[in-house]
Amino acid sequence: MASITASSLSLRTAPPHCRQIAGTSKLSGSRMVSFSYQGRNNFSSRRLQSLRISCAAKPETVEKVSRIVKKQLALPDDSTVNGESKFSTLGADSLDTVEIVMGLEEEFGISVEEESAQSITTVQEAADLIEDLILKKGA
Structure with missing residues (x-):
């Protein structure tokens, strides 16, 4: 939207x-x-x-990012991760956040600059950044 x-x-x-x-x-x-x-x-x-x-990013991008975050943080299958989920609330420390970004880079075939990676605090922010990078990559 x-x-x-x-x-x-x-x-x-x-x-x-x-x-x-x-x-x-x-x-x-x-x-x-x-x-x-x-x-x-x-x-x-x-x-x-x-x-x-x-x-805002497409719902399918948010879902994909949510799955990657759950996997990287080894969260139980029944845990809720959505666009509003904050990495810190999910138990991620700075090393976990780096690993999440690396997982997203690999999954989506993108490269996230360190400055941008440090500004990501929620699943929605990550999904929005990914779609922006994909758009720029295609241009």
Whole structure:
């Protein structure tokens, strides 16, 4: 699901699974995004300069990350791990988090920079980062 946040200085291209609600075009070297609601354009280009699009990862990506986290932390099959699950709450220390990131890199065929890896605290953040990296890799 896509969300719009005001007061941001940058625009990001929405991932492919969110493009049904956000399209992009290039104008004067800057990214422009048009939004439509009931067939009408609700935002002027001036207002767009202060908006940011963010899009949550696909549910299947969150599920896959959850399975990898459960496996890396040797959690019981009946334990609940979802997008909101924090690694620290699941009992992960810094070494566990490094191993989780390594498992995700191997599973998804991506490379996570150390700075990005250190900022991941939840399953949802990991899934969002993975989809962003996959999108950049394909570009």
